[in-house]
Amino acid sequence: xxxxLLSVEGLRVGFRSADxxxxxxxxxxxxxxxxxxxxxxxxxxxSGKSLSMLAVMRLLGAPARATGxxxxxxxxxxxAADEKRMRALRGRDIAMVFQDPQSSLNPAxxxxxxxxxxxxxxxxxxxxxxxxxxxxxxxxxxIRDAGKRLASYPHEFSGGMRQRAxxxxxxxxxxxxxIADEPTTALDVTVxxxxxxxxxxxxxxxxxxxxxxxxxxxxxxxxxDRVVVMYGGKVVEDGPVEAIELAPRHPYTSLLKxxxxxxxxxxxPLTAIEGAPPRLxxxxxxxxxxxxxxxxxxxxxxxxxxxxxxxxxxxxxxxPR
Amino acid sequence: xxxxxxxxxxxxxxxxxxxxxxxxIVLAAIFAPLIAPYDPLALNIEDRLTAPDARHWLGTDQxxxxxxxxxxxxxxxxxxxxxxxxxxxxxxxxSAGIFAAYKGGLGEQVVMRIVDGVASIPLLVWAIxxxxxxxxGPLAVGPLxxxxxxxxxxLVGCLFSPVFARVTYAVAKRIAGADYVRARxxxxxxxxxxxxxxxxxxxxSPIIVQGTLLVAIGIVIEASISFVGLGVQPPxxxxxxxxxxxxxxxxxxxxxxxxFPGLAISLTxxxxxxxxxxxxDLFDPRSEARTLVA
Amino acid sequence: MLRLVAGRIVSSIGTLLFVGLALxxxxxxxxxxxARIVLGADATAEQIAQFEQAHGLDRPFLSQxxxxxxxxxxxxxxKSFVTGRDVAAEIVNALPVTLAIVLFAFLxxxxxxxxxxxxxxxxPGGAFDRISRFASVLGLSIPAxxxxxxxxxxxxxxxxxxxxxxxxxxxxxxxxxxxxILMPSLSLAVYYIAVLARMTQAxxxxxxxxxxxxxxxxxxLSSRQVVFYALVNALPPVVNLAALSFGYMFGWxxxxxxxxxxxxxxxxxxxxxxQRDFLLLQGIVFLFTAIFVFANLGADLINxxxxxxxxxxx
Numbered sequence: 001x002x003x004x005l006l007s008v009e010g011l012r013v014g015f016r017s018a019d020x021x022x023x024x025x026x027x028x029x030x031x032x033x034x035x036x037x038x039x040x041x042x043x044x045x046x047s048g049k050s051l052s053m054l055a056v057m058r059l060l061g062a063p064a065r066a067t068g069x070x071x072x073x074x075x076x077x078x079x080a081a082d083e084k085r086m087r088a089l090r091g092r093d094i095a096m097v098f099q100d101p102q103s104s105l106n107p108a109x110x111x112x113x114x115x116x117x118x119x120x121x122x123x124x125x126x127x128x129x130x131x132x133x134x135x136x137x138x139x140x141x142x143i144r145d146a147g148k149r150l151a152s153y154p155h156e157f158s159g160g161m162r163q164r165a166x167x168x169x170x171x172x173x174x175x176x177x178x179i180a181d182e183p184t185t186a187l188d189v190t191v192x193x194x195x196x197x198x199x200x201x202x203x204x205x206x207x208x209x210x211x212x213x214x215x216x217x218x219x220x221x222x223x224x225d226r227v228v229v230m231y232g233g234k235v236v237e238d239g240p241v242e243a244i245e246l247a248p249r250h251p252y253t254s255l256l257k258x259x260x261x262x263x264x265x266x267x268x269p270l271t272a273i274e275g276a277p278p279r280l281x282x283x284x285x286x287x288x289x290x291x292x293x294x295x296x297x298x299x300x301x302x303x304x305x306x307x308x309x310x311x312x313x314x315x316x317x318x319x320p321r
Numbered sequence: 322x323x324x325x326x327x328x329x330x331x332x333x334x335x336x337x338x339x340x341x342x343x344x345x346i347v348l349a350a351i352f353a354p355l356i357a358p359y360d361p362l363a364l365n366i367e368d369r370l371t372a373p374d375a376r377h378w379l380g381t382d383q384x385x386x387x388x389x390x391x392x393x394x395x396x397x398x399x400x401x402x403x404x405x406x407x408x409x410x411x412x413x414x415x416s417a418g419i420f421a422a423y424k425g426g427l428g429e430q431v432v433m434r435i436v437d438g439v440a441s442i443p444l445l446v447w448a449i450x451x452x453x454x455x456x457x458g459p460l461a462v463g464p465l466x467x468x469x470x471x472x473x474x475x476l477v478g479c480l481f482s483p484v485f486a487r488v489t490y491a492v493a494k495r496i497a498g499a500d501y502v503r504a505r506x507x508x509x510x511x512x513x514x515x516x517x518x519x520x521x522x523x524x525x526s527p528i529i530v531q532g533t534l535l536v537a538i539g540i541v542i543e544a545s546i547s548f549v550g551l552g553v554q555p556p557x558x559x560x561x562x563x564x565x566x567x568x569x570x571x572x573x574x575x576x577x578x579x580x581f582p583g584l585a586i587s588l589t590x591x592x593x594x595x596x597x598x599x600x601x602d603l604f605d606p607r608s609e610a611r612t613l614v615a
Numbered sequence: 616m617l618r619l620v621a622g623r624i625v626s627s628i629g630t631l632l633f634v635g636l637a638l639x640x641x642x643x644x645x646x647x648x649x650a651r652i653v654l655g656a657d658a659t660a661e662q663i664a665q666f667e668q669a670h671g672l673d674r675p676f677l678s679q680x681x682x683x684x685x686x687x688x689x690x691x692x693x694k695s696f697v698t699g700r701d702v703a704a705e706i707v708n709a710l711p712v713t714l715a716i717v718l719f720a721f722l723x724x725x726x727x728x729x730x731x732x733x734x735x736x737x738x739p740g741g742a743f744d745r746i747s748r749f750a751s752v753l754g755l756s757i758p759a760x761x762x763x764x765x766x767x768x769x770x771x772x773x774x775x776x777x778x779x780x781x782x783x784x785x786x787x788x789x790x791x792x793x794x795x796i797l798m799p800s801l802s803l804a805v806y807y808i809a810v811l812a813r814m815t816q817a818x819x820x821x822x823x824x825x826x827x828x829x830x831x832x833x834x835x836l837s838s839r840q841v842v843f844y845a846l847v848n849a850l851p852p853v854v855n856l857a858a859l860s861f862g863y864m865f866g867w868x869x870x871x872x873x874x875x876x877x878x879x880x881x882x883x884x885x886x887x888x889x890q891r892d893f894l895l896l897q898g899i900v901f902l903f904t905a906i907f908v909f910a911n912l913g914a915d916l917i918n919x920x921x922x923x924x925x926x927x928x929x
Contacts (some may be wrong), residue, residue, distance in 0.1 A: 059832055061824075091835030098833075103826035107924060108847040118834040153923040169834055438633045443907040445866030446884075447638075450900045453888030454645040541758045545870045548760055549885065564761060568874075571768050572779075579768070583761035590756035598752070612852075614810050614859050 004032035004072070005209050006056070006094075006177055011069035013051045013060065013233075015280070022067065023281040026052050027233040029069070030307070035176065038203055038210040040220030040241070042256065043230035046277050049213050052230075053179050055079075057096050058086045073177070092122040095170035099182040101162035105154035111138075112150025115169050122173045137168040140205075141198060160191035164198065171202060178202070179211045184219065196223055217256045221245055229253050232278045232288025234304075239313035249313070249320035251295045287318065295319050336599025342592030350396035359387035361394040361558045373577055380577040382566060388577060391558035392585050398547070398559040399589060402474050403539035407532045409478025414485025415524065419516055421486070422493035433490065440483035444615050445542060448476050452551045469554055470543070477542055481535050484613065488527045493520045526604035531613065533597035537590045538615045544586050560586050620916060627912040632684070634904055639680045642897045648672070652891045653696050670696060683897075692898035697890045702898045705883055710902075712782050712879035713872065715792070717864045719800035724807035725857060731808065732815025732853075737842065739820055747812060754809030759867050763802035763874040770798060780876040799875045803867055807860045814856045818849040851918045858914030862907030 013026035026048040033039050041049045055066045058078060071078040073094065078086065090096075098104045106114055115134035119125065125133070131150065138146035141164040154162055163183055170178055180199060184192035200223040203210050214220045220227060227244040229237040229252065237250040248254040255273050275292035284290055290300035300318050307316045332340065349356065358378075365385030373380045379388040414436075421432040452472055459466040496502055496519050505515060546552035547561025555562055560582040567578035650666040651658070658666075667673045671682060686693060692702035735747040771779035783795040822828065822845040831844045865880075872881035880899055887895035919925050 057833055059829060061829075087835045087837065089835065090833055096833040098826060098830060100826060104830045106827040106831070106844050106848070108922060109844070117831075117836060117840060121834070121836050121840070155924050166830065169830075434633075438630050438637075441630050441904070441908050441911065442634055443862050443866050443903050445863070446869065446900055446903045449866075449869060450884065450888070450896055451641055453884075453896065454642055454891075454893075456646055537756065544758055545760060545867070548870060549873055551888070564764065568764065571764055572772055576768070579761070579764045583758070583764065586761060587753075587757045590758070591752060594752050594756050612814070612856065614807075614856060615863055 003034075005035040005037075005074060006033040006211075007070075007072045008032070008052065008056065009070045009072065011052055011055060011071060012067045013048065013055050013064055014067040016063045017281070024067070025064070025233050025280055026055065029230070029233070029235055031228045031235060031238055033177065033209050033211060036203070036207050036209055037226065038200075038212065038224040040217075040224035040227045041211060041213045041230060042215065042217050042220055042227055044215050044277050046232075046280070047230040048233040049230045050181050053096070053181060053211060053213060057090060057094065057179065058083075059096070088122070091118050091170070091175070092173045093175050094177045094179065095173075095175040096179040096181065097163070097166045097170050097183050100186045101159060101166055101183075102154075102186065104166055105162055107154055109153075110150065111152050111154065111157070111165050115150075115165070115172055118169050119172050133172055134168075137172040138165065140171065140202070141165070141168045143168070158191075159187050160194060163187060163191075163195055167195075167198065167202070171206065171208070174206060175208070177209045177211065179213070181213045182215070183212075185214075192219070199223060217244075217253075229256070232283050233280075234288060234316065235307060235314070236287075236289065236317070237313075237315050238307070239315075243313050247321075249315040250289075250317045251293050251319075251321060252289045254321060255294075287316070295321070331603045332599050333602070335595050336603075339592045339595025339597075339599060342588060343596055346396055346589050346592060347400060349393050350400045353390075353393040353397060357387075357390035357393045359390040361386060361390040362556050363387075370575055372575070379581045380575070382563070382578060388563075388581055391563060392560065392581060395558040395560045395563060395582065395585065396589070398470060398553045398557070399540045399543055399586070402470055402477070402543035402552075403536040403593075405474040406477035406481055406539040406542075407535050409475060410481030410535065411485045411528060411532055413479060414482035414487075415489045415521075415528065417482065418486040418489025418491075418524075419493050419520060422490050422497055422520075423512065423516070432486075436483045436486045436490075439480065440487075442480060444477070444480045445545065447480065448473065448542060448546060449549065449551060451476055452546065457551055457554055468557070470552060473543060473546055473552055477539055481539070484531050484535065485528060488531060489520075489524045492524045492527070496520050496523055526600075530597060530601040530604060533593055533600060534613050537593035537597065538613065540586065540590055540593070542615070620919070623912060623915055627908050631905055631908045634908075635684065635901055636680055638897060638900055638904065639683065640676070642893045643676075645891070649696050649891075649893055687898075687901070693894045695892050695894050697892040698895075702895050705895060706880070706898055706902060709878065709880045709883045711784070712877060713865065713868050713881070715782075715785070716796050716799045716803065716871065716877070716879065717861070717868050719793075719796050720803035720807070720864055720868075721857075721861050723800060723804040724811055724860065727804070728808045728811025728857075729815050729853065731812040733819060733842070733846065735812065735816045736819035736823065736849075744816075747816070751809040751813050754805050754812075757805065759802045759806055760870045760874050762805055763799065763871055766798045766802060767875070780874075782875075782877045782879070799868075799871050799877060802874070803864060803871050806867075807864065810860060811853060811857060815849065815853050818852050819845055822846070822849040847921065851921055854917050854921065855911075855914045858910040862903075862910045865903045865906060 009030050011026055011029045012024060014022040014024045017023045029048065029052050031039070041053070043049045051060065051064065054060050056071050056078065058081070060066060066079055069079070073089070078089070081089070105111070112131065112134055115137060116127070116130040119130040119133045134150060135146045138149060143149055143161060143164055154165070157165060178199070183199070184195050187195065196219060199210060199212065202208055210224070212220055212224055217227070221241050221244070224241055227239065227241050228235055229244070229250060231252050237244065237248065237253045244253060245257070248257055273292060278288050284301045286299065286301045286303045287293070287305055290296045293300065297319060305316045305318045307314045363386060365381070367385065368377070368381050369383055369385040371377055371381045377387050377389065379392065381387055382391070417432050417436060421429040452469070455472055457469050459468055460471050502515055502519055505519070510518070543552055544559070544561035544564070547559045548565045550565065553559035553562055563582040564579060567582065570576070570578040648663070649670070649672060650663040654662055654666060664673070671679060683693065690703055692706065694701055731747050735744045738744055767779045770776045777794055777798055781795060783791040785792045825845065825848065828841060828845050831841045836844070868879065869881035869884060872879045884896060884899050886892070887899065
């Protein structure tokens with residue numbers, strides 16, 4: 001295995017709660033992303049998947065903050081980097097696109113302005129050169145008539161085009177890692193597939209490493225090499241996509257897989273899993289999934305199982321399947 | 322009532338400070354005849370222009386009148402104009418807002434256009450000009466002779482009314498279209514029952530917030546109009562006329578003449594602003610901006 | 616787009632005509648007819664009828680208003696019944712004085728109001744935020760004319776830094792001009808600094824939480840650019856409030872001019888009141904109302920430029 005591009009080690013994210021205590025939402029997460037590799041992070045809302053990646057980007061807003069662990073990107077601990085260094089890395093080496101393209105683009109500025117601002121933040125180029133790069137990026141994400149589209153405002157784009165424009169912003173400076181946080185959730189089903197295909201294509205052409213965050217295992221499985229399943233702020237399973245697809249070991253993963261998400265709507269897979277998602281601060285001392293787990297046995301609720309690696313496939317379960 | 326008690330419990334320290342200041346000034350205005358050490362109108366040439374001392378805590382003016390007593394009585398003019406104008410504005414505005422929201426059609430259009438028209442009137446200029454046209458003499462209503470301030474109260478009240486009309490209109494419009502209100506209507510509730518039971522209670526908190534902040538503006542307007550001689554007429558004490566009388570003292574050094582009435586206005590207005598801000602934070606924490614300006 | 620703008624302009628003019636009608640009616644509602652005031656209590660009915668005919672006062676009310684409006688659009692505000700002087704000329708004499716004070720005050724209010732609001736929004740809960748919140752309550756509560764009196768006492772009488780009153784036109788030199796309008800403008804501006812600072816802070820704090828701000832940060836934009844991204848979206852309500860403020864400032868300028876003994880429109884208006892000079896009063900108030908209405912129209916148009924979604928709605 002090649003050395004990791006991104007390696008998250010024991011990452012913890014906490015919120016300062018109203019009564020002054022800390023509530024942990026990410027409780028010691030480890031995983032790696034190799035250069036050019038596509039990794040899916042799957043879990044329901046509240047599993048800590050988005051918070052983990054915001055912590056990687058150092059974009060957590062108060063009251064959340066990273067309380068422990070390391071985030072090594074290309075040999076450098078990002079949690080120890082200063083803000084200036086992070087600004088240089090963001091957009092140039094690591095870029096992130098978010099869930100809702102509607103609100104993620106600045107409604108008051110043209111698409112062209114927003115892309116060229118990113119280019120000029122990282123590269124000392126002339127205005128016309130920045131424009132050229134912007135057009136090239138827009139073309140690369142499949143926006144036709146890109147030259148004319150520079151003068152458009154976000155509201156003149158459809159939802160799918162906005163997400164393409166955001167991806168164009170993200171790849172304008174040729175980052176090595178693209179983090180996509182539920183990039184298709186807010187889009188029409190037909191458009192979802194196009195965006196997933198686009199990300200897969202960009203990865204191939206540009207040699208991007210991709211972290212694709214989603215609650216939809218099926219969707220992620222189409223383009224990633226490896227899947228990290230998170231639950232209750234912990235990694236419960238992590239393995240090659242084929243293994244996860246064919247032989248999931250954690251009961252949660254198999255349930256995720258069993259309730260195949262319908263492609264006709266945004267209905268999450270968890271509607272079919274008994275019980276409610278875990279609440280922060282109310283987690284059992286043991287496996288966070290134990291209250292809902294059909295296979296739960298005596299030690300599950302009291303003691304957290306360790307992540308056990310077996311042939312490149314990690315599972316944290318007392319009774320793996 | 323329980324809402325009010327809950328609201329009071331939620332008040333932060335600045336809200337309590339504001340409420341305390343407002344309470345004190347209101348008490349001072351009500352009990353001015355009891356607590357004022359002197360007759361606010363009594364001239365006393367021997368004691369004229371005495372600096373603050375044990376007998377006259379805040380000094381005396383050119384006529385030897387006690388400044389403290391005049392400030393206490395002046396609170397009556399300020400508060401009655403400020404509060405009176407807000408009450409009149411609320412009465413007109415709330416009625417107009419509910420009428421427009423309920424009536425719909427042409428009536429709605431006409432009323433809301435009038436509200437827009439009144440809202441595009443520069444308040445102070447019109448108040449000064451219209452009182453000027455009507456004259457500063459007492460206002461005869463039947464056998465009653467009302468003081469000049471009544472004109473200001475009514476005028477400022479009318480000019481305040483769009484604020485209330487718009488708030489009420491928005492709430493009433495939203496509620497009149499809500500499913501539960503339609504259901505109540507189908508169950509036989511009368512228009513009046515819906516207005517008094519659903520619409521008004523929902524308008525109450527924005528009305529209280531805007532009303533409190535508008536009292537502050539009304540007080541400054543009263544003082545300003547009195548300052549240019551078109552408000553409270555001498556010898557009746559008002560903070561604005563006291564400041565007007567104190568202008569010559571700017572140069573001659575009787576510092577207490579301009580300082581104390583100005584402090585009285587500022588303190589009162591601070592009280593209403595703090596209270597209004599705190600009540601707004603409580604009722605509607607998201608609308609942090611102050612959109613009221615005059 | 617163009618049609619919508621035209622629509623807004625027409626609607627503003629409509630409002631102005633409507634409000635102007637109310638003004639016209641009110642100026643005629645005072646005790647005593649103009650003829651009585653000019654000719655005195657012992658004028659005969661015949662003399663009065665003659666006067667009214669000569670000045671068109673016997674015509675129907677609406678036609679008087681229409682005639683007056685027609686004249687106003689040509690820049691003719693009529694001749695005063697009382698002094699015989701041309702109203703437009705009197706306004707033209709006094710307006711630059713008031714305008715100088717208001718414009719300077721508006722500039723001060725914009726720069727400091729928005730500046731303080733931005734700084735306070737950047738660190739919510741920080742020391743600057745808390746100080747500015749406290750100071751803004753003071754700014755909202757201290758009456759401008761009293762502030763003027765206090766400033767005269769300290770800066771002019773005690774420290775002798777500035778003239779205590781009066782007005783020096785720009786033609787007499789920039790320094791003297793600015794010295795004469797600094798205190799009046801500052802007293803006038805303080806309330807509006809507070810108003811604009813509060814609005815800017817609240818609005819910017821809101822937009823700084825926007826998703827597009829997070830995107831801008833995720834793309835590595837500098838903090839200045841990130842603030843700019845939030846600020847362009849925070850401005851529309853501030854622009855609206857600034858326009859309202861500009862319109863209202865003329866009213867308070869009247870009081871301030873009294874404090875500083877400045878021969879602006881305030882003196883003209885108070886003279887008109889004391890001489891019961893209807894046409895002059897009507898002209899001045901109509902002018903102020905027009906400024907108010909068009910300032911708000913201007914804000915509307917600026918916001919259409921700032922917010923492309925509104926532009927598209929046209």
